[in-house]
Amino acid sequence: MCIFCKIINQEIPAYRVYEDEQVLAFLDIKPVNPGHTLVIPKKHYQNLEEIPEEELKYLITVVKKVAYLLKTKLGLAAYNLSVNNGRAAGQEVEHLHFHLIPRDAHDQHRSWLRTTYAPGAAEEIIKKLRS
Numbered sequence: 001m002c003i004f005c006k007i008i009n010q011e012i013p014a015y016r017v018y019e020d021e022q023v024l025a026f027l028d029i030k031p032v033n034p035g036h037t038l039v040i041p042k043k044h045y046q047n048l049e050e051i052p053e054e055e056l057k058y059l060i061t062v063v064k065k066v067a068y069l070l071k072t073k074l075g076l077a078a079y080n081l082s083v084n085n086g087r088a089a090g091q092e093v094e095h096l097h098f099h100l101i102p103r104d105a106h107d108q109h110r111s112w113l114r115t116t117y118a119p120g121a122a123e124e125i126i127k128k129l130r131s
């Protein structure tokens with residue numbers, strides 16, 4: 001059983017932020033910033049591809065609710081919402097989870113490094129995506 005399923009089953013402890021029949025939100029044990037929260041479906045799905053759309057719709061509704069909770073109760077100015085989907089994207093726990101990461105303007109966390117398209121490269125991508 002995966003580590004998040006163990007948290008759901010209360011086999012290992014976590015600071016629970018929100019819980020209902022389908023979804024659990026709890027504090028990340030190694031927060032990027034204080035209040036960093038993970039929101040997960042109680043059913044084990046490895047990634048975004050696996051979760052059925054109806055369950056995903058409900059999950060994202062709860063993500064919004066929890067984000068509002070963090071924003072209002074912790075007085076957050078801003079937050080990042082992200083999913084590391086797949087190992088190459090940094091997914092370490094193979095149970096789908098949304099990261100809600102509190103941010104402030106001075107926290108020094110860098111966002112993505114940007115690149116530029118070589119001539120024709122964007123057109124190639126678009127051709128593939130539309131084929």
Ligand code: AMP
Binds near residue numbers: 027084090093
């Ligand atoms: P990811 O790299 O997207 O798979 O993120 C997994 C996250 O789970 C990391 O941010 C970890 O700090 C967090 N994590 C791992 N184990 C626990 C745990 N027992 N309780 C709370 N958060 C955890």
Ligand code: ZN
Binds near residue numbers: 002094
């Ligand atoms: Zn699991």
